[in-house]
Amino acid sequence: MNAPPDAVVVREVGLRDGLQILARTVPTAHKIAWLRGAHAAGLREFEVVSFVPPKLMPQMADAAEVVAGALALPGAVVSVLVPNLKGAARALACQPHAMLMPVSASHAHSLANLKRTPDEAVAELAAIAAARDRHAAESGHRVKLEVGISTAFGCTLQGRVDEAEVLRLVQAALAAGADEVGLADTVGYADPEHVKRLFTAARAAFGERIAFGHFHDTRGMGVANVWAAWQTGVRCFDASLAGLGGCPHAPGASGNVATEDVAYLFASMGVPTGLNLPELLRLRGDLAQWLPGEPLHGAIARAGLPKTLQPAEVSA
Amino acid sequence: MNAPPDAVVVREVGLRDGLQILARTVPTAHKIAWLRGAHAAGLREFEVVSFVPPKLMPQMADAAEVVAGALALPGAVVSVLVPNLKGAARALACQPHAMLMPVSASHAHSLANLKRTPDEAVAELAAIAAARDRHAAESGHRVKLEVGISTAFGCTLQGRVDEAEVLRLVQAALAAGADEVGLADTVGYADPEHVKRLFTAARAAFGERIAFGHFHDTRGMGVANVWAAWQTGVRCFDASLAGLGGCPHAPGASGNVATEDVAYLFASMGVPTGLNLPELLRLRGDLAQWLPGEPLHGAIARAGLPKTLQPAEVSA
Numbered sequence: 001m002n003a004p005p006d007a008v009v010v011r012e013v014g015l016r017d018g019l020q021i022l023a024r025t026v027p028t029a030h031k032i033a034w035l036r037g038a039h040a041a042g043l044r045e046f047e048v049v050s051f052v053p054p055k056l057m058p059q060m061a062d063a064a065e066v067v068a069g070a071l072a073l074p075g076a077v078v079s080v081l082v083p084n085l086k087g088a089a090r091a092l093a094c095q096p097h098a099m100l101m102p103v104s105a106s107h108a109h110s111l112a113n114l115k116r117t118p119d120e121a122v123a124e125l126a127a128i129a130a131a132r133d134r135h136a137a138e139s140g141h142r143v144k145l146e147v148g149i150s151t152a153f154g155c156t157l158q159g160r161v162d163e164a165e166v167l168r169l170v171q172a173a174l175a176a177g178a179d180e181v182g183l184a185d186t187v188g189y190a191d192p193e194h195v196k197r198l199f200t201a202a203r204a205a206f207g208e209r210i211a212f213g214h215f216h217d218t219r220g221m222g223v224a225n226v227w228a229a230w231q232t233g234v235r236c237f238d239a240s241l242a243g244l245g246g247c248p249h250a251p252g253a254s255g256n257v258a259t260e261d262v263a264y265l266f267a268s269m270g271v272p273t274g275l276n277l278p279e280l281l282r283l284r285g286d287l288a289q290w291l292p293g294e295p296l297h298g299a300i301a302r303a304g305l306p307k308t309l310q311p312a313e314v315s316a
Numbered sequence: 317m318n319a320p321p322d323a324v325v326v327r328e329v330g331l332r333d334g335l336q337i338l339a340r341t342v343p344t345a346h347k348i349a350w351l352r353g354a355h356a357a358g359l360r361e362f363e364v365v366s367f368v369p370p371k372l373m374p375q376m377a378d379a380a381e382v383v384a385g386a387l388a389l390p391g392a393v394v395s396v397l398v399p400n401l402k403g404a405a406r407a408l409a410c411q412p413h414a415m416l417m418p419v420s421a422s423h424a425h426s427l428a429n430l431k432r433t434p435d436e437a438v439a440e441l442a443a444i445a446a447a448r449d450r451h452a453a454e455s456g457h458r459v460k461l462e463v464g465i466s467t468a469f470g471c472t473l474q475g476r477v478d479e480a481e482v483l484r485l486v487q488a489a490l491a492a493g494a495d496e497v498g499l500a501d502t503v504g505y506a507d508p509e510h511v512k513r514l515f516t517a518a519r520a521a522f523g524e525r526i527a528f529g530h531f532h533d534t535r536g537m538g539v540a541n542v543w544a545a546w547q548t549g550v551r552c553f554d555a556s557l558a559g560l561g562g563c564p565h566a567p568g569a570s571g572n573v574a575t576e577d578v579a580y581l582f583a584s585m586g587v588p589t590g591l592n593l594p595e596l597l598r599l600r601g602d603l604a605q606w607l608p609g610e611p612l613h614g615a616i617a618r619a620g621l622p623k624t625l626q627p628a629e630v631s632a
Contacts, residue, residue, distance in 0.1 A: 303568075
């Protein structure tokens with residue numbers, strides 16, 4: 001127990017998962033300022049946009065500009081969400097480091113979200129992987145392909161989601177060309193024992209290719225679930241500044257687990273993240289100004305840092 | 317893993333730890349209504365008052381009445397906080413099931429809270445144990461004596477608290493006559509790895525006499541910390557409806573981990589608590605009416621119960 005613990009990567013997904021659910025459209029300049037502030041606070045991985053049709057989601061109409069802004073940050077690893085082959089083609093033209101395609105473990109959620117069954121989504125993924133390979137051959141730039149298994153812990157539409165079905169889809173996604181897979185609690189149904197059990201099973205079967213966890217804090221279990229997945233060896237977690245996002249069906253409920261709370265969890269445990277907590281909290285103040293009236297979430301911003309965690313210690 | 321998991325006891329401490337920090341004094345009738353509602357929701361253990369001088373804490377001036385009201389509930393286990401021998405004498409006259417004395421692991425907190433060093437507090441505990449024994453001999457009613465090691469995970473005044481000092485005080489408290497000891501994160505400084513480490517060490521040394529965990533959710537770690545202690549075998553947790561309490565130094569910060577969130581955590585994991593979540597949420601609504609303007613906390617009340625947790629399942 002004397003070796004320093006592995007570093008953890010916190011990936012800021014607020015610009016994608018947080019903003020896509022808001023009614024308002026955030027100006028590109030604020031998105032770039034958010035990215036710069038996050039970078040200054042030590043964040044290096046960002047999921048910045050979703051390549052959905054701008055007609056459906058005007059919040060993401062500036063996707064290409066935002067990707068370019070993120071790529072300009074030194075050392076940034078930039079990923080984008082692509083729901084289908086069409087979106088992947090637009091994404092590849094922007095040369096991000098990674099594309100993430102969601103595959104729902106819930107049949108009902110898959111139909112509602114992607115208008116495809118889970119197996120049809122995996123077939124689309126194979127087509128995206130082929131496009132990615134062609135693009136790599138032509139450009140010399142290989143874009144990493146990630147899959148997030150959505151609703152892996154339950155679904156607001158169908159209720160329970162079978163763990164065997166999650167593992168089957170992980171296997172299918174890897175066979176279809178995904179480099180890495182994460183398990184996502186899209187709707188905030190997971191509890192920490194469930195997280196521990198499912199990540200343990202998935203990592204036993206697929207090893208390090210089960211690479212990240214994505215947890216919503218809708219019902220207050222977000223931090224516990226991050227810690228649960230961390231105990232199974234996962235070292236990358238999605239999070240959103242101020243827990244931005246929420247759910248249209250649960251007024252007041254938070255969205256993704258808050259970046260600053262995840263940063264605080266790991267700082268408290270002595271796990272290096274490279275994040276500077278006071279800087280994150282300052283950026284949260286900026287966000288409040290950019291999104292007047294929008295409910296922000298997260299615990300550490302309310303209470304402040306404890307005496308045992310001095311600024312020198314939080315910037316590991 | 318096929319045997320049903322052990323049941324967990326959630327002890328409602330909001331009437332003591334929640335109310336003592338509020339500026340207002342809650343009428344006795346509301347306290348009794350709260351107790352009845354909590355009992356109807358399946359709660360059976362209650363820490364209901366603090367036997368401090370009414371001059372110092374007028375919120376607790378009706379202590380004897382509240383204890384009597386709690387003792388009238390079928391199957392209720394009623395505990396009271398006693399800061400010193402004088403309080404214990406008043407408490408014993410009310411015949412509760414248990415008395416809890418706090419012993420601070422932080423020297424600075426001990427002086428501020430009890431005007432005694434930790435070792436002087438242990439000496440006072442020995443005097444209380446003797447009084448308890450005399451009372452048992454005279455009345456035939458043996459009151460259980462519990463100790464909560466306050467600031468066991470850190471202190472707003474002194475910062476870090478040495479784990480060896482916590483274990484030394486547990487040993488001293490048991491030697492002085494405590495039946496059971498709990499570890500308390502009085503100020504919300506604990507992280508789940510710290511909780512797991514300290515409870516594991518304490519239970520290795522003192523076994524089941526390390527009987528309960530008391531966590532504040534000030535910095536969003538409350539649920540994770542409960543789960544951490546549960547993993548070490550602890551089966552009793554203090555909690556406060558709506559996370560009542562807070563800290564005068566952290567506006568907006570929550571107090572104890574919310575009873576309904578702890579109930580939800582265990583219900584999600586399939587661990588029986590006997591609690592009825594819809595009833596707890598209904599009682600939370602009553603509390604909001606009794607405490608107009610008071611900030612209430614907790615996540616599950618905002619988002620609502622998930623589809624995977626139907627009422628039939630939550631009343632285990």
